[in-house]
Amino acid sequence: MSIAVRNIARPTADQLQRLGRFGVATIHEAHGRIGLMAPHMRPIYPGARAVGAALTVLAPPGDNMMMHVAADLCQAGDIIVVALSSANTDAMLGDLLATSFRAHGGVGVVIDAGCRDVGELTAMKFPVWSKAISAKGAVKATPGSVNVPVVCAGIVVNPGDAVVGDDDGVVVVQRADIEAVIAASEEREARETKVRAKLAAGEVGLDIYGMRAKLEQMGLQYVDAKDRK
Secondary structure, three states: OOOEOOOOOOOOHHHHHHHOOOOHHHHHHHOOOOOEOOOOOEEOOOOOOEEEEEEEEEEOOOEOHHHHHHHHHOOOOEEEEEEEOOOOOOEOOOHHHHHHHHHOOOOEEEEEEEEOOHHHHHHHOOOEEEEEEOOOOOEOOOOOEEOOOEEEOOEEEOOOOEEEEEOOEEEEEOHHHHHHHHHHHHHHHHHHHHHHHHHHOOOOHHHHOOOHHHHHHOOOOOOOHHHOO
16 A cells, blocks of 8 residues: 655654754764664765654655655655665656755655766755665656655664764664653763863773773783794
8 A cells, every 4th residue: 555644743843953963973872873774875975964854755666756745745854764665776866856855845865775966966965865876767657655664774764753864874763762862972972072082182092991901801912022933
């Protein structure tokens, strides 16, 4: 059955703004190392960054009909997350669809397939994370679904989950976990600020993280080069 679900629950704009202060790596680590999409999901231009609510699309390979349905349902602050029913690298997004998403408040696209019109998208500063760049376009022939749970690049994404993308990739945070992840990310950044200052002052990680005793127990020995035969 093909369905398009309206009026999904979304994070608040304040939650997205606060979560968006942190990078993908920080959020992933703070969230117990979960929610990170596969590393083949790359931004189409350096410095791309977006945070938003997931508007999910399940599409047949090489067919972007349901992405047009997604544009019809798109609201301000949405990131369109596109999963396919089988693997494919055809370009299912170009500058025309991106223009439509932006006109309805969309802030980016995450698509486990191909993308094209990279020059135009870069000029638009419309952030996209994709599996591939391909000039091969899509057809509009087979229905799928919008705003249903999907698996995109190895991660389950529910409609209304928070999605953050930057140069390091894409991470997903379930809507119910957003406040906890924000708090954990703040704590992690505070710790890293202190560690960074110590490293800049010349301390080494072996002492900061208490690794010397552990390495000794594991049998590591320091020897002088002249003593090696």
